[in-house]
Amino acid sequence: MNIPHNFNSYYTEEQFEEISANFNGKAEYENGEIVLSSNTSIKHNSIKGNILSFLILYFKGSKCRPYDEQKEVIFKNESELHKYKPDIFVMFDNPQKQGESFITPPKIVFEIVSRSTANHDYITKLYVYQKFGVLEYNIVEQNGFIVQYSLVDGQYQITNTFKTGDVYKSSVFSDLSIDLKDIFE
Structure with missing residues (x-):
């Protein structure tokens, strides 16, 4: 194009x-x-589908709902405007919308990294998600590991790195866990 x-x-x-x-x-x-x-690649879509299916089952009947990149999230203040389509994100209880886009920050985001998006995911989105209050940001590498950032006193800290053989555990929802073999199978 x-x-x-x-x-x-x-x-x-x-x-x-x-x-x-x-x-x-x-x-x-x-x-x-x-x-x-x-x-996205077949591998990317498989990883996304595995995470999303676990989140859909986990949040069923709750006030939280997971979404994928079919929905847009707008991060906006007086001097900035960012319109993102996170690979997977979790919204809590009636988030505010502008048209079909969410304007309330998600609680959790998963971005599945590819070579072409790595800098954008690791640098730019990390900064924006931190600034606008996303509580947990997970960068999912397609080769089998996840870097988890958690918002602590307004700043992201790496709270965990998960690799083959580990079980992902959310820093926001204490009983939310997914075996990495089920994510990367």
Whole structure:
């Protein structure tokens, strides 16, 4: 897809909406910049499906609900605007919406990293999720490990790294756990 050349590298929200509507992949808005990524791999989709299915069963009948990148989350303040489609995220009890997009920060986010998105996931999204109060951010590497960041006094701390043979345990929901073999099978 050709994105119109913009000499100052700033795109309006309206330009982003037009571009994302015509893009066959994932489009996210990064405070004036557009981040495009191609459709995900079979392995990525398998990992996402495994995590999401566990979360759907875990939260069934509760006030929390997991979503995937089919839904957008808007992180906005007076000087910043970020429109993300996290791979998996958990919202709690009637989150605020703007149209079909959520404007309440999720409680938990899982981003499944690929080579093309690693910097965006490890640096930019980490900063934004921390700033806007996402309580737990999990970076899922496709080679079998998860880095868990938890919000402590407004700052992210790595609270755990899970690898093959481990069991993921949420820092937000104490009884939420998933065996990594069930995630990466």
